Amino acid sequence: MKAMVAKKASCRVLDANQSEPVDIGNKRVYDRALAATSCGIVISDARCFDNPIIYCNPAFLKITGYSQEEVIGRNCRFLQGHDTDPIAVEQIRQSIRTGQEVRVVLKNYRKDGTLFWNDLTISPVRDSSGKVTHFIGVQTDITERKQAEETQQLMQFSIDRAADAVFYIRPDGTLFYVNETASKALKYSREELLRLSIQDIDPNFSLSVWQSHWQQVREGGSFSIETQHRAKDGQVFPVEVTFNYLRFNNQEYNCAFARDISEAYRQAQASKQAQKALQRSNALLKAQQESDPNGVLVTDETGATLSYNQRFCEMWQIPEGMRQLGEHKIIFNWLLPLIQEPQRVFSQMEYLEENPSLISREEIHLTNGRVFDCYSAPARSPEGESYGRIWSFQDITEQKQTETRLRQQAERERLVSGINQRIRQSLNLDEVLNTAVEEVRQFLACDRTLICRFNLDWSGTIVVESVGEEWTPASAINIQDTCFQESKAHLYQKGRIRAINDIYNTDLSPCHIQLLERFQVRANLVVPILQGDKLWGLLIAHQCSKTRDWQDSTIELLRQISVQLSVAIQQAALFKQLAEELAERKAAEAALRRSKQALKTQATELKKALNDLKQAQLQLIQTEKMSGLGQLVAGVAHEINNPVTFISGNITHAEMYAQDLLELVELYTENYPQPVPAIAKQIEVIDFDFLKKDFPKLLKSMEIGAYRIRQIVLSLKNFSRVDEAERKLVDIHEGIENTLLILQHRLKPEAGNIQLVKEYGNLPFVECYPGQLNQVFMNLLNNAIDALEKSVPVVTTEHHTTQATTPSQPKTKIIKISTEVADCSPSQTSNSDEIGTPQNVIIRIADNGSGIPKDVKKRIFDPFFTTKPVGEGTGLGLSISYQIIVEKHGGQLECLSVPGEGTEFIVQIPLAPSKIKTLQTTTLPSGEG
Template sequence: MTDFLNTGYNIELVIISILIAVLASYTAIDMAGRVTATQGRSQIAWLASGAAAMGTGIWSMHFIGMLAFRLPVLVYYDFLMVIISVLPAIIASGLALFLVSRSTLGWFKLLRGSLLMGFGITSMHYIGMAAMHTSAVMHYDARLVILSMIIAIAVSYVGLFLVFKLREETTSNQIWKKLPAAIIMGSAIPTMHYTGMAAAGFMPMPNMLRGSTLQPPENIVTLTGAVVIGTLLILGLALLTAFFDRRMAAQIIYAQAIQESQTYLKTILEGIQVGVLVIDGESQIRSSNRAILDLLNVSTESQLQHLWDKAVATHLDSSEFNPSSDGSSGGSSGSSSDSASDYSENWLLYTIQPLLQKIIAKQLIQNTIVYVETSPHQAPTALLVNAVPLQLANTSPTQMVCTFSEITGLKKTEKRLKESEAKFRGLATQEELLNHLSNQIRQSLNLPTILQTAVSEVRELFETDRALIYQFDPNWHGQVVLEDVAEPWLPTIGEAADDCFPEEYLKRYRNGGIRAMNNILEAGLNPEHLQFLERLRVQANLIVPIIVSGQLWGLLIVHQCSGPRVWKEEECNLLNRLGGQLGIAIQQSDLYTKAEQNAMQAQAQAQQLRESEAQLKQQAQALQQTLQELQKLQLQLVQSEKMSSLGQLVAGVAHEINNPVNFIHGNLAHVREYAQYLLNHVELYQKHYPNPAQEIQEAAEEIELEFLQEDLTKILNSMKVGTDRIRQIVLSLRKFSRMDEADFKAVDIHEGIDSTLMILQCQLKPRPEHSEIEVIRDYAELPLVECYPGQLNQVLMNILTNAIDALKDANEKNANEKNANQNPTPQDIKKNSPPQITIRTALIDDQWVKITIADNGPGIPETVKEQIFNPFFTTKPIGKGTGMGLSISYQIIIKKHGGKLDCFSSPHQGTEFVIQIPIQQQMASGIGN
């Protein structure tokens, strides 16, 4: 049996060798970036220095690892062989840096490079092993030698791949990627070394004296110190050189970029039509363009600089400065052109004075409008001014970029639009208010009727004992002017709280705040106010302000007299919105009166304008366009509030139903289980005691025990079916409301259709006045569609509701005609066919989804069909429809989804609505409005 010498390692030196390998790996990654970033001779220099630094680091790890090796005999190294072992490491490192600096590194190049680099590292290792001299005989295990070569190739493959991926120097967090990669490479390289060391075995020579302990190599401290210090110096110098070279290259690139950007910026400034001024830290004009010279009526940049310097130096007081005094009071000694020039210059100085202080102080100026007069006989020019301070990271602003845009035409257009808007704002505000309260007050213009209806609706909606309106007079005294009170509570009309109304309460209500008191005894009220509320039998109340034209007009109050009440957040928000709408209603009454006066004036003007037909048509077209814009605006406001109210109502109802139903549904399983246990227990008693006592038999016959055993399970099953049905309805309500889906979202269109039909189920069932409306679903396989789910459900609801109303009216009309006509014609028989609604879905070109909703109703006449998408057009009687359903639906499909909405109908042939929307949001970009 072969007797091998015991071996060991110095752990401290092993750790040092691994750390050197990590540092060498990081240096290799860093140097690869410089080799890649440079060209020509610089690249060759970096390649040579990088190869020397990386090769020296790998060799240093290897030599320190060998110095860590321990034998029981003395070991010393051949200096020449040690130096020769450095060459394969440097050559392999140079090859690695050359490969990773190429633009591409395919798997074949990577494999070939890893083979060459692996053989280089292996050569370095075993040449270094050959430098060992000792009195023992060295033998190698061929299997471990091959394994060390494989490890060297694998480490080279991984190292080349990581260095190639991390060679770029553009990202700011690149160091945090390089460091883990260096740790991985630095830990893998020693694996090959110590595997190669494990392949070597040492046999004692005859008559060799063994030491009692493992001995370090000769001069280990000197060698270790020299190698470690030299390696750290080389690697540190390489990293510092790369760092400073990288900084210098970045500064050169930055300077070139600044030069190019300044040239490019100057070209852009001269090409745009917006005037631009760049003011430096010394309040001097650093850059300008031709547009600013034209806008300020100066011919050269020197004149502009002179004007700016004069403005900075004089600091004119705009409150006392009269621009017309200079240039017009100088007599006739100067020419008219000089006078006009002085007038223009003085007006410019006068105009920029309010902006000068902010510009000098480097303060932001946003959308400030100034007016410049270039001549006393011409209208002033309106300029939109913006100024933005330029600020680099962690520094104070050094420059101001000012832009001047002429908006004279826009201001004139805005003025005309405001004048037209004032005539129709009353109508828009009235329609929005009436929408929020009820269908009854929607058709009324009488303010007392609206307010009285409002308090009645509020009391019923909140289920309170009293709802009232408290109005202030100019001296901030007030009283109850309107109320709705339930029995047996007393009315409070005329009651005043003047002596117990603290000033802090008024301040809160003026700022739009609300006050909710769950219990007046715990609200911290002053004694006078508490006594006043107790006299009215109030135990809890909720108060919101009524703001009219920015001023506190009164209060909308609800009282709970039967006991304390905890007001919910949604109740507070709802009452606050109603208070806002009442404020609009009060303001609208004044606007409506003014609108009537304006209408009378418009009629008188129209009589005069009839003499000029061309002018009348032009004004009529402008008025029609303004009316359409206002109607669109009003429609959007109405739709937004309507969808919000409907969504909150549906979501609230679904939430309130869902909780008790889930409680019942969740406990039904336990009830069924417990009932089954009891029935099984009774059966066991009947099985083992077939002849019970007479009293038990009589009780069983009295309660019909066999029937109870059979029917109890059926009852529980029926209850489960019922709760399942309610849960389906709740789910449909929640899907229909979709309160949390404000943006595009991919949804199942069929779920939206089914949830809408579930909500309308009660209108589809048969009634005494009409037969059942059959719904036929013909669904195709559709992908998820990106849309506004809640708004799309509203479109389906509007179309289906109109179809149901049309079928109901037709059914009722046909029934009356059938009773009156005893000899029906084939056309009459077709009219009396069962009402049906057919819903089909289809996929178009894998990009669009088509939804078709058709009914077999009476159809739509051609004259009516042309107006169905117009806002506020309706064929229903007053009070039953607002004419906004199809108009809102059209806006949702066309504007919101970039889709199409078409209607196909003929009298007595039914009606068909076709909806087409894109499957993905970006597909709607090419659809016109």
Template sequence: MNRKYRTILIVDDCLEDRETYRRYLLQDVNYKYTILEAELGAEGLILWQQYQPDGILLDYCLPDIDGLEFLVQLQAQKQSKYLPVVIVTGQGDESLAVQVMKAGASDYLIKRRVTPEELRLAMNSVIEKAKLHGKLQKSEERLKLALESAVMGTWEWNIENNNLICSDFITQIFDLPDGSCLSNYQSLLELVHPDDREALNQSIITAIATGKKYQTEFRVLRLDGAVNWVEARGKVYYDIMAQPTHLVGTFMDISKSKQAELEKQQHFCKERLVNQISQQVSKSLDLEKILNTTVDEVRQFLQCDRVIIFRFQLDGNGQVITESVTSDWDVILGSEIYDPCFDLGWAEEYKRGRIRYIENIYTSNLAQCHIDLLAKFQVKANLVVPILQGENLWGLLIAHQCSASRQWQQVEVDLLQILVTQVGIAIQQSTLFKQLEIELTERKHAQQEQQRLLTLEAAARTEAERANRMKDEFLAVLSHELRSPLNPILGWATVLLKNRNLDATKTTQALKIIERNAKLQVQLIEDLLDVSRILHGKFNLAAKPVNLVDVISSALETVRLAAEVKAISLKFIILNPSSNSNHKGMEIVNSATGLWDIESEIKSLKYNVLGDASRLQQIFWNLLSNAVKFTPHGGAVEVKLEPLGDFFKIIVTDTGKGISPEFLPHVFEYFRQADSATTRKFGGLGLGLAIVRQLVELHGGNIQVESTGEEQGATFTVMLTRIPENFDGNKTENKVKLPTNYFNLKGVQILVVDDDEDSLNFIKFVLEEDGAIVTAVASAFEALKILSDLKPDILVSDIGMPGMDGYALLRQIRAWQAEAGGEIPAVALTAYAGEIDKIQALAVGFQAYLTKPIEPETLVTVVAELAEGRV
């Protein structure tokens, strides 16, 4: 194994220490050492001059000079800036270490702590660094000669202390003032064009990180405003520990080659752009597309801030019809522009095709009106080329430089002149094409209009057929639902009329059947009227505090008999509103007696909402009657009343036939039924749930339905808003009605007017049964004759009558004097059940309004209230 030779100079006044260091070094099997020793600093400097050792091991405290002075004198003798010196001191002071390192020492060790390995490692490191710096210095010298011949500038960056050393040519390349220099890396970056600064910095950072050479190009802004192009090359150098120490590079001014390259590229771009526009003009008749392409391509070629096409009239007025602009400047597309300077000779120049360019609007001897116009659009320099259509001036192609003044090049002017010729051809072609296009469009529109009318006719026919089909289906269902209860009504009525010998039981059964089916018809009609009121926005609610426990209990009682017939279990679960706990509520199951007894403790709690009690009961009656109707024998129906924050949640669940997934989205639609066939098992018009949804929403709530499928039952969930515990129910207007048996019509004279004989006799019978003295007439004319003599207490009149209706009758009566009967209390009695009918009746002077069919109790109550003066 060949061992390398090294010469080491040990400068230390302690013989024992010198012997220790000698022994440590000689233990290194990789090198053969020649050891030079000196007790004094001056002696050591002489030995350095004589032998030029590879490295120095220097004691800081010497009898004649200290380590700092030794380093200063050694630096003066040594041509290289790097000193291969390791300082050894008995002091562990960090500030001292910093001083000696700044003075040029390469490493620092503390006596009595030095191990053989540390000493050898330190000496090897500084010697290798010294060799590296020696090679670097020679390389720099050779490079300097090469750069001087190639007119390049060199720079060296000490990465460790951020010092920058530049050659003289750097000043020339960067156009630095005389006497100035670059001191650090940051000062270099500040001279680079802002748009290129980050790219240069990133190239150098990458070179430091990877160790690869870098090469890049960037721009420098000169003091005179010109731009220099610079090519940068360089390499990073590292120490033995692979830490970057220096970056050495060159800068070369490549502005001339860049200019030649730019001119070559401009020529190529010019040819390409002209060919592109020419091909587009020859292939396309879309003028807007051609103009947009032209301004975009011209702006890219000129690298200017804005390019526009200005379409104007000869009086100077015009509009910017096409624009390409960078994001830094205002968009002026569509701007209406009036040039007050247009008549100052330029109109004629433009008409002759003359190009005009301005390098600086403030130094080009322009009229002030022209300067003001250009400044308004941020323009500092512009290039204007007229666009001719044949011999007529059509518009202008204008390039704007907004960021600075600009010297326009001849190649740029030539390009725009060629392009506007192509644009003029495109305009001519487009004009001819538009004329043809108008003719074709008019013909096409006529054909489209004909087709549209045919399509509308077909759609109208289809819609009419669909409407007729739906009308026929609805009328068929309506006819079925009306005729079905009519059959038992007419049947049993005929039996009762013909057979006077029926026993009491059979007679009672027949009358109950007639009553039940008549009520079914009433309900069908009420549903239809409710739908009409809802659709016309005439549905009103008498809102008052209502206890949901009472409402739901009443609805349950209504369906109880039907549930018992099918052995269906009815369950009502009430949760405590103050605790939301199942444990503190109660559960009620229908008993044999059918009474829904609510514990007084529960009944005293407030389950109140603000609503119309009758309509709320209609909601839950409908849900419960459907649940019972669609639940098979032995099934179950459950109602759960649950407080939920500011709401009450009412859940109605059954174990019935369920709802198919296909029909589930249509459950709440009008006239929709899951089974509309003639073989269907369940009747109805398909209105109930649609009305329920509307009623719930009118109460400010919502309703949802869930079902996992047919034969899986269904769950309806109603959410209603709770009213506060301190809600003052006394502020709502309530009509307090006395029990029916309180009224006594004995001796009350009543005039009844109705053109329907059966209805007239029925009303007369009901009122006479309660003791009233009734006079019945079949027309309004008869009523007017009788009123002048009879002076009855109450008038009950039908609305719809031939000759004179009830409205006209009451208007005539109200025109009379009070002593003549003009203020007689009157009840409107009609089959017209719309909200508008009620409003009209009350408006003409009726105090009460009753719709047919009429419950006897209701009729007696209303007439009695009028007789008592309570209505």
């Protein structure tokens, strides 16, 4: 028989979802697939006598306590005992006989004789002919659930039949639960009592006393008082009430045990009820611990463990065997090795033992990376005597990990911002590069960070390096990597970033691996440094001590820093060029040393050249943006203008053709006044008289629409001015209107309900750079709109003195644009060579926003100064506008502002008398402005 079983045990086994057998001899596949589940799984052979077990997974062995040699070849009946449910056993036999799936719950026994509840599912496996060949049994250990159900039923049974009245009271005094004894003692039904509060049954109730008792229960555990209860019939009797704190389903309750202490009851039941009350208190304390979502541990005054809940065991991963030894066996000696700093925690425990009245709260870091928030408070008797401590542990690992991620993100942003600031402030490229690689290495905690620059022959030189003390420096090594030139250079030139976690477990070529081995590299991260479309060099991070999984955040950080370094390199090249020019000028100065005036002129030119270079850098971003916008607008206007021209050009011919056809129809009508019935019917269907009147109107409306589109296209082209880089005579009002057209989306009611007021004067044509002037209008109007969107002013309307002030109403947001011609100031007239009195064209753009503080107003025209949040402003708009007006046009740009009332920008452009050409005041279409 044993030989037959052994033979069957090595035969093939059917998967429950297959009709063909699978070779059980390849046990590694099944072990890996089934070892991950906590359910016990066995496979028995239905073709052999007594259905012997031919396979079991590790979870089955763990649940039953048997070894694999003790299980294979036996029938599952060996797990049953004398008290196993016979009905469940019969259901299993019926399933085996009929080949039907069955699920039962029954008692089984482990090898050591301990009982466990088994939730068992038996499923048959059939071959291609439908014959049952195997049975698969899946068992789940539900012992804890069954014990909890039995404990809960026993607790409910005990409380309902307790001799004392039991009340579960909410913090507001209303009743949540009462037992049968309370119902009988107060002569209310249980439903009636649950509609009452403690105030209704206690004639001595005081809200302040109740709140004091509730706080005392929360802090000290339990205490007892003597008071009175009033029954439904009005009878008042003395009671002794013991209050206990209870937390259940995340709700707090005051659990009260009320004992009738009238003389007769006290003599008969005193001893018995005291013992039962103590048992109930312990049971409720245990229930409270088990319902608490945190891990709870209770110790006595010596530090010995009294009790703990299931969550505590799960958090600290206490083995099942340790839990079964009893709650008094778990001690801190088991917990301390799991903590990163056990000595510090042990010292804190000793300090709390010496000061039992203290409340403690601290974070405990475990060796496996988890973090617990530990809260410890003294446990007190009703008399205030400390008899131990309650420890509550909350798992805050995810919270701490989130805080760490946010902190790292902030540190990355500070690192990039610091490098960017240093690039702006320093003209020394070597200093910038050295500082960058050192800070990156420290931040990434890697072994080496370097920057490699390529020569014309694609050989590489390490220009800067930061390396740990235990690793060999790689500076000044000339790198000849022909593999890189042939296969990798063009990829990095296109912006490729390469992260290698392990150089020996990737697709690197042997020559590349040999190169990395020279630098002792095990993992590296390579980011290109580009100058336009050319590859200048590489920013590289090396991990030499071990492999490394480069995170996306780390890759993105190095990419951002490479962009900043690219700017620094470009800036250094510009300053190098400037330095060469300065050197040439200094050489010229040496030759002209005798001429003091020549030296002053040279110095002035050098200063101006430096200033021009800085100003060119400041205008770079804004100029590119406006150039792109102008090209986009001009292109869109051109594309729209072509079909609109086609439509408007054909509408005239359509009108002529329509008129000719209508005249022809009229001629037919005069000569054939009586049409045939079909024609008469069609005339009535199409309402020919209305069509004759409406069709010309329809064509006229189309002509007006096409004209309106052409006007809009013309405005867009005028605003872009991409073909007007020279000074010319233009209409200032036209430039303002074109700018407002571009900003129309920000002036609509849904965008902020901003009211636009125009007070245009009678201006002549002005000689200027129209595109740059439109840029100034765009900057000033954008700032005005931003100021109104971010301000929330309120005003009050006052009547005569006998009436009260009306409630505050939202202030209307207004932008006012006014133009005029005025005489120049004396300082300006002194610089004019024109005959007569020179004049200025003045444009005022004002808003009634929150205004600009005095300390901010002094700096608004400084480059890169902005009060907007990061990402919303560059601090270049007003600086560039000032340059356009003052330097390009010889005018003035002033700012007048009163905090709380608004801001006004005044643009003055000189108007030479010889260039004046009278222009009539612009008439706006109705509904605009």
